[in-house]
Amino acid sequence: MTPLSRLRPYLARHAAVCTFSAAGLLVAALCGVLIPWLTRDAIDGLSMPDGEARLVRAVASILLLATIHGVLRWLSRRGLLVAARRVEQSIRRDVFTHVVRLPLAFFARIPTGDVMSRMTNDLGAIWLFLGPGVLMLMGTVVSWFLAVGFMFRISVTLTLAALAAAPLVVLASREYGRRFHIQHRNSQQSLSAMNAALHEDISGIRLVKAYGLEAEMESRFAVSARDYYSRSVALSRTSATFHALIGLISGLAVAIVLLLAGRQVIRGELTPGGFVAFNAYLAMLSFPTMALGWVINLFQRGAAALGRIGEFMDQAREGTEAIPAALAPGRADAPMIEVRNLSFSFGDGERGEVLRDVSFSIRAGEVVGLVGKTGSGKSALLSLLLRLQPVPAGAVRFRGRDINEVPLPELRRSVSFVGQDPFLFSDSILENVCYGMAGVDREAAQDAIARARLAEEVAGMQGGIDTVIGERGISLSGGQKQRVTIARALCTGAELLLLDDALSAVDAETEQAIFHELMDVRGGRTILFSTHRMASLSRCDRILVLDAGRIVEEGSHDALLAMDGVYRTLHSRQSLATEIEAAT
C-alpha cells in the first residue's frame, strides 16, 4: 500500500466539500487574475475621450471581483482546511484504536517516545500536507496557469521570455528538495538523540547525583545539542542559498522581461497599461515559484509521515486469529489451566529460550504458588496465561480450550493480572480501582481497598478514595501502589487471579495478611502467584518450582520440603536464621 493510497477512504468522506472548495478556488483565482487585466483597461482608457467613465467602470468591476475573490477564498479555504482537520481527527482515532490493540511485543520493540512522536508530530505533518499544503498547491498552480494564459494574450514573446527561467527553477527546486529531505531527516534524528539524552538525565537524576555523573551527563547532552545545532545551521544555510538562487534566477528573468517590454512600449507594440498589467502578472508568477519549495517540503514531510504511521497500521492486531465457530465454550469440569510442553522465547531473540518444555495443570479453585530464581521464567509464564505474548498453538488450554481460540475479551475478562511494576493512571484512586469494571462502583472499590489492606491509608488522605494520584496528584509509595493494583484486580469478576511478585515493595507482615485475606475470601477464585517470600507459600495447595525455564519440582509445601531439591534449598536459605537460632 503506497502512503498516499491510505488517505483515499478518509478523503472520500469529504469528496463533496473538496470538490466545491476546488471549484471555489478556481473561480477565485480567475477573479484575482482578471484584476490586473482590468487595471490595464483602466490605464489605457485614460487616453481615450471617455477616460473617466471607463476608469470608474473598471474600478467598480475590480471592487466586485475583489469581493467575489475574497468571499470565495474564505469559503473554500474554510471547506478545505476544516476537511483536513476532520481527516486528521479520523486518522488519529483510527491509529489509536489500532495501536492499543497491537501485541505487547510491539511496545517492547518501539520506545514510547517513538510511538508518541508518530501520533503527534507525524499527524501534525499530515494535517499540514492535507490542509495548507494542498490549499497552497491548488491556489498557486491555478493562479500560475491563469496568469500565464493572460500574459500570452498581452504578449507572446514577453511570456516566453518570462517562462525561460522556469526550467531552471524546477531543476533547482528538485535538487534542493532532495537536500532538504536528507537534512530534515538528519536534524530530526539528532533532535531525537538530544531529547533521549535529556530524558535519561532527568529520569535518572537520583542515580546521576548519587554516582556523581553530572559532568558526564552534561557533556553527553552537550555533544548531542551541538550536533543538533550544527545540523540546524546546515539546514539554514541550505535554505538561504536556495532562496538566494531562486531569487537570482527570477530577478534576472524579470529584468530581461522589463527590458523587452520597455522596448515594445517605446516601439508602440505594447500599451503602457499592458506594461503595468504584465508586471503585475510577473509578480503573480514569482510567488508560486517561491511557494513551490515550501509545498514540495510539506508534501515530502507529509508522505514520510504517512509512511511512518502506515508502518504501525500494517502491524497485525492481537486476537484477530480466526476462531472456529464450531468449538463449544469451555467445559466447567476441565482444568482451569492446562499447560503441555510449552517452550517460549521472546521475539527479540536477545534472551534465548525462556521456558522449556513446561507442563502443569491447575484446577478451578486451587491456590498455586510459583517460585524460582531471578530470570527463571516466572513472569514470562504468567504473561502467557493472559496471552500478553504469542502462545504456541496447543501448548496452553484454558478451561479445556486452546487459549489461542478463546476470544481475547473473554479471556481477559476471566483472568485478572497484577504485574511486578505497579502502573496506575493519573486519576482518582476510585477510578483506578474500578479500571477493570464497566462503571464506577464505590462500594465494591471500598471493599477491595479494605481487602488490599489499604483502607486506613486511603482514609487518611485529604480526598479519601477520590484523591487524585500520579503526575497531577500525589505520589504513592511503592507499597501503596502495589496494593492499589491488587484492589484493582479484586474488583473485576475474574475467576483466575495471577499475581507476579505483586507485593515485593510491601513489608512481610502486610504481604502475608493480604495473602491470607485473599485465600479466605476468594470465593472460588483460582489464584496463581509468584513470590520470593517463602513464608507466603505455606498455605498454597500446590507450589511449582521453576529453574532455568523448566519446572523442576511440583507439590505441596511439605512434600517439596521432603524432596530435598531446589525448593528446599530456597526455603532453607531463608530459614537459615531460625536454624542458627535454634542451634544456639
Add this chain to the structure above:
Amino acid sequence: MSHGRDGYFLDDRPDDRKPDLSLLRRLAPFITPHGGLIALAILALALGTACQLAGPWLIKLLVDRNLMPRTASGAWPLIGLYLGSLVAANLFTCLQMLAVSVVGQRVILEIRRRLVARIQTLPVRFFDHTPTGRLMTRVTSDVEALQELISSGLVSTIGDAAMLVGTATMLFWLDMRLALVTFAMLPLLFLFVSLLKKSIRDANREVRRRLAGLNAFLQEHISGIAVVKAFGAEGKADRAFGVRNDEYTAETVRLTRYYSVYFPGVELIASITVALLLWRGGVRMLSGAVTLGTLVAFLEYARRFFDPLKDMSDKYNILQTALAGCERIFGVLDAEPSPEYGESAGRGAAISPPPEGRAPAVEFRDVWFSYGGEPVLRGVSFVIGEGETGAVVGATGAGKTTILALLIRLYEIDRGSILVNGRDIREIPRTELRRTFALVQQDPFLFAGTVIGNIRAGGEAVENALAATGVADFAAGWPQRLETLVGERGGSLSVGQRQLVAFARALARDPRVLLLDEATSSVDPVTEQALQNALERLRSGRTALVVAHRLATVLTADRIIVIHKGKVRETGTHAELLAAGGIYARLHALQFGDP
C-alpha cells in the same frame, strides 16, 4: 523522541497574560556575544529594505522618462539599476536570514547547556514534584519557541517596521493626497484585525490546552499498555481518547475558521485600497497632477504596504508564546541550586575538628527530616563503625529509604547532623562525599544501553563486580552476552536482573561505604545467597548500610537499627534483638518463622 513546536508537553498553564517585555532584557547577555552577527544582520536588513524600496521608484522613472516619451535614451542605466536592486535585495535578505538563524541557534545552544547544567544541580525535592515531561519541555519546546522569536520574530519585526515606515515615506513623497487615501483604509484594517485577534488568541490557547491533555492521555496509555490489555480495557480507552480527540478537533476547527476569514479579509481590504487608488490616481492623472509612472509606483507601494500588516496577529502569537516560554526558562535558571552545589559547599572543613582517632564511618545525631508535611524522621541517632555492616529494618513508610538519601545529601535535613568519618556532610565537598558511597536503589534505574555500559558507569572495578554478582552468569545465556541492550530504563530485563546489574554497578565503583536499599527484594534466595557471599568478601575494609526485609541480609549485620514511625526503637545484633523480644522479634517471626 521528537518534540517539535507542536510537541506534546506544552504547559497546562495558558499564556493569557500580557507578555512581560522586560524578559527580553534578560536575553541580552545571551545575544550580545553575537554582536557582530547581529550588526551584520541589521546592516543587511537596512540595505535589503532600501533595495526593495528602490524597485518601484526605478519603474516610475522608467515609465516617465522612457516609456511615455517613447525614447530609449537613458533606459539602460535604469534597467541595470533595477536588476541590481532586485538581486541585491534578495542577497541581503538571505544574508540577514542566515545570520539571524545562526544567532538564534547559538543562543539556544547556550541556553540549553545552561539549563541542563542548572537542572542537574537542583535539589531532588524539585524532581519529586516536577514530572519529567514538564521539565523536558523547558529544554525542548520552550527553547524552540525562543529560537523562533529570535530567528523569525525579532529581526523580521524590525524589518517589517522598517519596510512599513519606508513604504509610508515613499507614499507621502510620491503623492500626499493618494497617501491619505491609503491611510484612510487603515482604521478599517485595524478594526478587522482586532475583531479577530482575541478570538484567534483564545482559540490558540484552547488548542494548546486540549493538545496537552490529549497527549498526556496518549502517553499514559502507551506507558501503561500492559494494564490496558490485561483488563481488556481497549474499548474504554478508545472512548476516552475519542472524547479528547473530538474536543481537540472542535478547537482546531474553530481556529481554522478564524484563520480562513482572516487572510482573505486582509487581502480584500488591500484590494479595495488599490482599486480606490487606481480610481483617485486615474482622476488625478487626467488632471495632470500625477504622471503614469507615479501611479504605477504608487499602486506597487500600496500593495507592499499591506504585506507586513497581514501576519500581525501571527507575530503577536509568536511573541506571546516565546515570552511565556522565556519566563519558564528563566524560572528554571533562577531556581536555587541545592546547597551542596553552592560556591561555599565543603569549604568549611576548618569548622569541624579533625576526627580524633578512628571516628565512626557514619553517624546520625538527632536527625529530623520531613518531605514537607509530617516529619519522616524524628530525632534519629545511630553509629556505624568503620568496616561494619549496619542494617535498617522496619515497616513500609518508616523512613528507611530516607536515611540513605540523607546520607549522600540528596535532601537537606531539618535538624541535627550527619557525620561521615567524623566530619559533618555539609562541610565535605559534594564530589568527595558522593565518591565515598555507592547506592543501589530500590527500583534500580538503568541507562538505555548495554549491560556492561551500565556497570562501567559505576567505576573501574568491573571485573570484580561481574565476578561477585553473577551478572556474567545470567548474561552468558544471551547471544550478545554483556553487550545485550537493556532497553528504556532497563525495561527488557526482569526486575531481579535489573537489581543484579545495579548491584554490579555499585561494586564497580569500589566505594568505601556501600548503600543498599531493599535491593534484594526481587531476587530469589539462591541468588541472594550468592550476593551475600560476594558481599561478605567485598565488605572487608568496607562499611555498608543496608535497608532490607530479609533475614539473610540482616543476619550478618554488625548492628541492626529498627526504625518505627520515624524513630530508632531498637539497635543491636540479631541475637540481642531477638532476645529483647521487641518489634524486631515480631518482624522476624512473621517473615522467617518456621510455618
